[in-house]
Amino acid sequence: MKSATIQLETLACPSCMQKIDKAVKSVDGVDKESVNVMFNASKVKLQFDPEKTTIDNITDSIGKIGYEVKKSVVR
Amino acid sequence: MQRFLLKHKNKIALIGGVLIALSFLVRWTIGNMFLFEILMIAASVLGAAPIAIMAFQSLRIKVVSIDVLVTIAVTGAFVIKNYEEAAIVTFLFLFGAYLEQRTLNKTRSAIKELAEMAPESALKLMENGEFEEVDVDEVDIGDVLLVKTGAKVPVDGTVVLGEGSVNEASITGESLPVAKEKGSKVFAGTILDNGTIQIVADRVGEDTTFGRIIELVEEAQDSKSQAERFIDRFSKYYTPFVLVLAFVVGLVTRNVELAITILVLGCPGALVIGVPVSNVAGIGNGARHGVLFKGSEVISDFSRLDTMVFDKTGTLTVGNPSVMEKEYYGENVEEVLSYLASVEKESDHPLAKAVLEHIGEVETFSVENTGVVKGEGIIATVNGRRIAVGNVALMEREKVHLDDRMRADIDRFEKNGNSLVLTAVDEELKVLMGVRDKIRPDVKKDLDSLKRLKVKNLVMLSGDNQGTVDLVAKELRLTEARGNMLPEDKSEYVKDIIDKGQIVAFVGDGVNDSPSLALAHVGIAMGSGTDVAIETSDVVLMNSDFGRLPHALGLSKAITRNMRQNIFIAIGVVIVLLVSVLFSDWMNMSIGMFVHEASILAVILNGMRLLRYRLRR
Numbered sequence: 001m002k003s004a005t006i007q008l009e010t011l012a013c014p015s016c017m018q019k020i021d022k023a024v025k026s027v028d029g030v031d032k033e034s035v036n037v038m039f040n041a042s043k044v045k046l047q048f049d050p051e052k053t054t055i056d057n058i059t060d061s062i063g064k065i066g067y068e069v070k071k072s073v074v075r
Numbered sequence: 076m077q078r079f080l081l082k083h084k085n086k087i088a089l090i091g092g093v094l095i096a097l098s099f100l101v102r103w104t105i106g107n108m109f110l111f112e113i114l115m116i117a118a119s120v121l122g123a124a125p126i127a128i129m130a131f132q133s134l135r136i137k138v139v140s141i142d143v144l145v146t147i148a149v150t151g152a153f154v155i156k157n158y159e160e161a162a163i164v165t166f167l168f169l170f171g172a173y174l175e176q177r178t179l180n181k182t183r184s185a186i187k188e189l190a191e192m193a194p195e196s197a198l199k200l201m202e203n204g205e206f207e208e209v210d211v212d213e214v215d216i217g218d219v220l221l222v223k224t225g226a227k228v229p230v231d232g233t234v235v236l237g238e239g240s241v242n243e244a245s246i247t248g249e250s251l252p253v254a255k256e257k258g259s260k261v262f263a264g265t266i267l268d269n270g271t272i273q274i275v276a277d278r279v280g281e282d283t284t285f286g287r288i289i290e291l292v293e294e295a296q297d298s299k300s301q302a303e304r305f306i307d308r309f310s311k312y313y314t315p316f317v318l319v320l321a322f323v324v325g326l327v328t329r330n331v332e333l334a335i336t337i338l339v340l341g342c343p344g345a346l347v348i349g350v351p352v353s354n355v356a357g358i359g360n361g362a363r364h365g366v367l368f369k370g371s372e373v374i375s376d377f378s379r380l381d382t383m384v385f386d387k388t389g390t391l392t393v394g395n396p397s398v399m400e401k402e403y404y405g406e407n408v409e410e411v412l413s414y415l416a417s418v419e420k421e422s423d424h425p426l427a428k429a430v431l432e433h434i435g436e437v438e439t440f441s442v443e444n445t446g447v448v449k450g451e452g453i454i455a456t457v458n459g460r461r462i463a464v465g466n467v468a469l470m471e472r473e474k475v476h477l478d479d480r481m482r483a484d485i486d487r488f489e490k491n492g493n494s495l496v497l498t499a500v501d502e503e504l505k506v507l508m509g510v511r512d513k514i515r516p517d518v519k520k521d522l523d524s525l526k527r528l529k530v531k532n533l534v535m536l537s538g539d540n541q542g543t544v545d546l547v548a549k550e551l552r553l554t555e556a557r558g559n560m561l562p563e564d565k566s567e568y569v570k571d572i573i574d575k576g577q578i579v580a581f582v583g584d585g586v587n588d589s590p591s592l593a594l595a596h597v598g599i600a601m602g603s604g605t606d607v608a609i610e611t612s613d614v615v616l617m618n619s620d621f622g623r624l625p626h627a628l629g630l631s632k633a634i635t636r637n638m639r640q641n642i643f644i645a646i647g648v649v650i651v652l653l654v655s656v657l658f659s660d661w662m663n664m665s666i667g668m669f670v671h672e673a674s675i676l677a678v679i680l681n682g683m684r685l686l687r688y689r690l691r692r
Contacts, residue, residue: 010183012176018311022136038297040183040355065132066081 001031002074004055006044009068016067020044023061029053077128084125088169094118095162115158122165123149139314144338147318148664151335163665164339171672175348178679182352185359185686186296190289192245192264197229198222200273211280218276222267231283232274234259239270243618245285291367291615296358300371303350310347317341332663333656340652340667345674349641352682357634360688365617366627373613376596377631379578383530384569384591386583387537387547390601390621392512396425398433400493400509402484411505413437414457415498418464421445422453426496429510448472452497463499475499481507492546511543515621519551524625524690528632532577536565566590582624599624629690637685641678648674 011017017037024044025032029052036045048058059069080087098114101107123146130142145168152161180187198206200219211229214220219235222228228241240252245264252268255261261274264285280286299307317338325334354371361368368374385391403411417439419427445455451472452465463473467485470477475497477485484507488495493509522533532554537544541558548556557568569591573579581588581595589611592598600612601619616623652670655662 010176010180012172012179018138019133019136019140022138026136038293039351040186040296041293043293063078065136066078066129068082 001047002050003034003045003047004058004072004074006046006059006062006069006073007071008042008044008062009070011039011042011067019065020062020067023065024058027053027058027061030058080125080128084169085173087121087125088166088173091118091122091162091166092170094121095166098162112158115162119149119153119158119161119165122162122169126165126168139318141314141342141344144314144317144342147321148335148338151331151338152664155331157332157664160664164668167665167668167672171668171675174672174676175679178676178683179348179352182356182679182683182686183296183359185363186292186355189245189292189362192227193285193289194227194229194263198226214276214279216276216279220274220276222261222272222274224267224269224271226267228261228263228265228267228274230263230274230276230280231278231285232261232276234261234272235275236273237271239272240268242266242268288362288367288617291369292358292362295368295370296355298370298372300350300354300375303354303371306346306350314341336656336662336664336667339664339671340649340656340662342671344671345641345645345648345678348675349645349678349682350638352679353634353637353641353685356682356685357630357637357688360686361627361630364626364630365620365623366630367615367617368627368631369613369615373597374631374634376578377580377614377628378635380530380580380597380628381577382532382534382572382579383525384534384536384565384572384579384581384595386565386581386588386591387535387539387544388512389584390582391518391535391547391551392514396429396494396510396512398429398496398508399511399513400488400491401433402481402507404481404504404506408506409437411498411500413439414460414462414500415464415506417442417457418445418453418455418462421455422447426494426510430496430508433508461501463497463502465497466495467497470497470499470504473499473502475502475504477504492543514547514550518621521622521625522551522553525628528625528628530628534568536560536568562588562590566594569594584619599627626690630685630688633685633688637682640681644674644678644681 008020017039021035021037024030024035024037024046029049031047031049034045034047038045044062046058048055055072055074059072062069094114095118098111098118101114102111126142126149127146130140130146133140134143145164149161149165152158152164194211196208197211197214198221199209199214200221201207206221214230220229220232224239234255234257236257238254238256240254241261243253243262243265245266255272261272262285263283278284281290321334321337321341324337325331328334354374357374358368358371412434416431416434416437419430420439421442440457443456445453447453448465448469451469452463454461454463454469454473456462463469463475481504485495488507488509491509491511493511496508496510497504498506525533535544535548535551535553535556537556537558538560539558544556544558560568565588569579569581573594573596579595580597580599581591582599582601583592584601592600592611597614598612599614599616601616601621614627616627648670652662652667656667
């Protein structure tokens with residue numbers, strides 16, 4: 001398991017959170033329990049299984065629904 | 076294409092606005108209704124595109140978002156050929172979203188400014204003996220780093236070479252220069268005002284005090300209060316409910332206009348955003364002023380506080396005892412002080428430390444035949460003279476004669492709450508010193524401010540004897556003061572008053588009062604950035620600054636007030652809109668959207684006021 005912190009463009013509507021939350025959780029290999037979309041910080045924190053998916057896959061799922069990913073850090 | 080439209084939705088809003096203005100111009104000047112409608116259609120199609128895309132995306136993941144409501148409403152308006160309304164609604168929605176984002180950024184600015192103070196690069200000592208600039212992520216524990224004047228300290232570390240003064244505003248909120256020399260600790264994110272230092276890295280990245288503050292604040296601003304969780308659940312069902320309602324109304328009345336108006340009016344806006352906005356702005360204000368709130372739940376408890384319980388040592392008082400009063404008897408003061416210092420140097424008693432600190436640098440001699448009398452003091456031989464250092468009991472044991480003046484001095488010192496250190500040379504009293512713990516400067520003023528903020532009881536608990544405790548309590552005008560309390564007695568006391576139904580805050584240094592800090596509704600740690608304090612408490616006062624306490628309390632009250640105002644605005648607007656759509660005929664989609672967006676801006680602007688909050692003295 002690796003943990004990732006993804007910095008997004010500024011989130012303005014709370015329903016964006018729901019969207020991003022569901023989008024990220026739908027990626028296979030992401031630990032659903034660990035997903036935390038932070039509205040005010042405009043960040044997503046999550047854990048994922050590096051054998052099943054990659055950080056690019058995850059940021060792509062966010063990009064696809066129209067939110068810009070500014071930076072992602074994996075540890 | 077999708078991404079392009081979403082990315083440029085602000086520009087689309089602008090173009091839409093221009094098109095709408097143009098079409099009105101056409102209508103009023105040349106009165107060409109055909110051209111008017113063409114322009115309106117263009118504006119609404121253009122504006123609806125990004126909204127529809129967002130709606131589609133959220134439907135795909137089974138979320139009925141506001142975008143869905145608006146898209147259906149605009150489509151409906153198109154079907155009944157009301158292009159004017161369609162254009163204005165899409166424009167208002169996009170423009171409103173833009174303003175929301177702008178103003179929301181403002182409310183988050185305080186925390187953002189803080190995060191931006193994070194250091195990015197460091198000058199690291201490489202294997203070839205040269206310093207090279209590297210990314211701060213590449214610094215490991217144990218690396219030696221060079222910090223030049225004007226630069227940010229990149230990590231938490233210890234100075235190994237050089238000296239300088241550092242501005243620690245980023246972690247303490249206080250922009251006073253702090254002197255650093257070899258052995259001093261320096262913190263990431265602070266700025267070296269002058270001098271050049273080399274440091275060895277102790278903690279890096281998110282483990283630094285600064286990194287943890289940022290993380291704490293970010294987590295706090297996104298932590299949800301009970302009210303917020305309720306609103307979240309509510310809006311999850313609310314939006315689909317509005318959709319169904321509009322559909323049913325449309326079917327029953329066959330009035331598409333009314334149905335789509337309900338869709339627009341039903342958008343939950345101000346209610347969902349009102350509470351988080353107050354939180355963010357308030358927590359941001361705190362972070363700027365050295366007060367860290369660890370969540371929004373705690374703010375609500377804090378604002379309704381009945382009783383504040385203080386630990387004495389280290390909280391109300393400075394925490395290290397010092398010589399506050401002294402009297403000399405006879406000549407050769409310097410010589411006696413040298414004897415005293417020589418003897419005290421042998422001891423590790425806290426009073427000895429205070430005495431030595433007070434005397435400062437003097438000549439010392441070798442000490443012979445040292446004997447400790449338990450609970451009384453020390454007797455020793457220095458330069459062939461018999462020196463006794465201790466309390467009154469020791470003097471009596473040594474048969475030291477105390478005249479009337481000496482006895483009067485002793486009484487006075489004791490009454491002032493001092494512990495006594497008497498020094499006799501060859502059975503003659505030479506020096507009398509009174510040692511006590513200093514009350515923090517300005518504590519009295521701060522406590523008065525707390526009282527003015529309607530804290531009913533101010534209680535002090537201390538391990539010291541009741542006499543000393545009573546003196547401090549009297550000086551500070553506390554409601555209650557208890558001495559001889561062990562840490563478990565303190566937590567027992569806190570538990571007791573909580574059981575009596577009071578809302579309790581406990582203020583301590585976080586070292587031995589962790590149980591009380593954890594038990595109280597609001598645990599407030601006087602943390603100079605220590606781990607224990609940050610972990611166990613709900614509110615951290617940076618740099619152990621007691622003076623932040625009134626600001627913290629006043630701010631939490633202001634945040635709670637602000638939240639209530641926002642909920643009031645949000646619910647009020649919904650009621651007014653509903654009533655007017657049912658009982659008046661002036662309400663339509665555009666006005667509904669306008670009021671909706673205006674109420675969102677109103678709550679955000681109201682929340683923003685918290686950024687400027689300051690306690691009135």
